[in-house]
Amino acid sequence: MLSDWGYESHNGPATWSDKFPAAAGSRQSPINLDPSVAIVDPTLNDNPLKWDYSSVKCTTLLNTGHGWKVQVSSASPNLDGGPLSNKYQLIQFHCHWGKNSETGSEHTVAEEMFPAEIHLVHWNSEKYESFEKAASEEDGLAVLGIFLQVGDEHPELRKLSDLMPSVRYKDDKLPLPRRFDPATLIPNNKAYWTYPGSLTTPPCYESVTWIVFKNSVQVSEDQLEAFRKLQSYCEGQKPPGGELNGCIVENYRPPLPLGNRELRTAS
Ligand code: SG4
Ligand code: ZN
Numbered sequence: 001m002l003s004d005w006g007y008e009s010h011n012g013p014a015t016w017s018d019k020f021p022a023a024a025g026s027r028q029s030p031i032n033l034d035p036s037v038a039i040v041d042p043t044l045n046d047n048p049l050k051w052d053y054s055s056v057k058c059t060t061l062l063n064t065g066h067g068w069k070v071q072v073s074s075a076s077p078n079l080d081g082g083p084l085s086n087k088y089q090l091i092q093f094h095c096h097w098g099k100n101s102e103t104g105s106e107h108t109v110a111e112e113m114f115p116a117e118i119h120l121v122h123w124n125s126e127k128y129e130s131f132e133k134a135a136s137e138e139d140g141l142a143v144l145g146i147f148l149q150v151g152d153e154h155p156e157l158r159k160l161s162d163l164m165p166s167v168r169y170k171d172d173k174l175p176l177p178r179r180f181d182p183a184t185l186i187p188n189n190k191a192y193w194t195y196p197g198s199l200t201t202p203p204c205y206e207s208v209t210w211i212v213f214k215n216s217v218q219v220s221e222d223q224l225e226a227f228r229k230l231q232s233y234c235e236g237q238k239p240p241g242g243e244l245n246g247c248i249v250e251n252y253r254p255p256l257p258l259g260n261r262e263l264r265t266a267s
Contacts, residue, residue: 004065005019005020005201005202006066006232006244007066007244007250007251007252008242008243008244009243010242013253013254016202016204017204019202020202020203020204022198022203022204022205022206023202023203023204025198025204025206026257026259026260027196027197027198027206027259027261028197028198028204028206028256029106029107029197029198029199029200029208029210029253029256030105030106030107030108030197030200030210030252030253030254030255030256031107031195031197031255031256031257031258031263032107032108032109032110032111032255032258033107033108033109033110033193033212033263034110034258034263035109035110036110037258037263038193038263038264038265039262039263039264039265040264040265040266040267041264041265041266042266042267044082044083044194044264044265044266045266045267047080047081047082048081048082048190049079049080049081049082049083049084049190049192049211050079050080050081051078051079051144051183051186052078053074053078053090053181053182053183055074055075055076055078056072056073056074056078056090056182057072057073057074058070058071058072058176058179058180058182059071059072059073059175059176060173060174060175060176061160061163061166061167061173061174061176062167062171062172062173062174063167063168063169063170063171063172063173063230063231063248064094064170065170065171065232065233065248066201066232066248066251067094067095067096067097067227067230067248067251068094068095068160068164068167068227068230069092069093069094070092070093070094070160070176070180071091071092072090072091072092072093072182074089074090074091076089077089077125077126078090078122079122079142079144082192082194082211082266083194083209083211083264084142084209085139086124086126086127086139087124087125087126088122088123088124088125088126088141088142089122089123089125090120090121090122090182091121091122091123091131092121093118093119093120093121093182093185094118094119094121095116095117095118095119095148095227096116096117096119096200096251096252097115097116097117097148097224097227097228097249097251097252098113098115098116098249098250098252099228099244099247099249099250100115101115101150101221101224102115103115103250103252104116104117104148104224104250104252105117105147105148105252106145106200106252106253106255107145107147107210107212107255108255109147109214114147114148114149114216115148115149115150115224116147116148116219116224116227117145117146117147117148117252118145118146118148118185118217119143119144119145119146119200120143120144120146120182120185120186121141121143122141122142122143122144123135123140123141123142124137124139124140124141124142127139128140134207135199135205135207136203136205136207137207138196138206138207139207139209140205140207140208141199141207141208141209142208142209142211143208143209143210143211144186144211144212144213145210145211145212145213146185146186146187146212146213146216146217147212147213147215147216147217148216148217148218148219148224149216149217149218149219150218150219150220150221150224151218151219151220152218152220153218153219153220153222153223154184154217154218154219154220154223156180156181156184156185157184157185157219157223158223159176159178159180160180161219161222161223161226161227162226163176164226164227164229164230165226165229167230168229168230168231168235169231169233169234169235170231170232170233170234171234172235185217186213186217187213187215187216187217188215189213189214189215190213191213191214191215191265191266191267192211192212192213192214192265192266193210193211193212193214193263193264193265194209194210194211194212194263194264194265195210195258195261195262195263195264196208196209196210196261197209197210197261200252200253201253214265227248228247228248228249229247230247230248231246231247231248232244232246232247232248233246
């Protein structure tokens with residue numbers, strides 16, 4: 001549908017606020033993570049950020065038309081501490097990437113882009129009844145952001161990159177045949193930046209505590225190439241034309257001003 005949001009000039013980030021007013025707000029994401037403006041806040045370590053994905057089952061791999069997404073189910077909360085005042089539960093993870101490895105991440109570090117960025121999306125299950133209820137509340141969501149760098153193949157992520165041809169078209173989905181451990185997506189060094197922000201896609205609700213790891217994780221160029229073969233239209237439909245001609249690439253929102261917000265780091 002021509003009116004759907006996307007990443008081309010006619011429906012891209014600059015147009016989102018026409019239909020999604022939150023996108024024009026002052027607590028939007030992503031941002032440029034500028035080490036020189038980050039406030040060192042050692043109290044972030046009083047109750048360190050912790051995650052436990054041992055009860056998580058990664059159930060389904062889906063092509064959303066904007067990227068791939070893995071739906072998960074979890075018996076208990078998975079994330080707390082650090083900047084968070086409640087316990088948060090993982091609901092899904094997904095990725096943003098470029099048409100080549102020069103572009104792709106949503107957050108930038110000192111204006112530098114990475115080839116891709118994974119987001120582990122959690123909701124405040126201590127305070128709210130459901131993800132849907134939490135999604136528009138100021139303390140409703142917590143997203144862990146992980147930069148991907150080109151290097152060695154990521155063996156766990158291969159369980160997903162190998163399946164990309166099976167979810168080539170929008171709405172294609174597949175139950176995950178092998179156990180997938182989301183903890184393998186997080187870098188060994190736990191240093192992170194945190195700031196209050198938003199969903200980076202419509203409806204752009206200002207509900208996200210962002211926690212972006214400073215260290216990146218390696219994936220191979222082949223794995224990124226597998227992501228770049230996904231298509232934004234349904235099987236049997238005609239490619240929509242346009243700048244991206246139906247390829248899911250450049251599915252990132254460019255950085256927005258930090259404005260009157262604090263970017264914090266523990267050290
Ligand atoms: C991606 O489009 C996901 O597929 C969406 O997941 C996600 O929306 C959206 O990004 C925004 O999330 O971490 N980048 S982000 O801010 O999590 C939500 C869907 O299920 C609400 C549509
Ligand atoms: Zn995202």
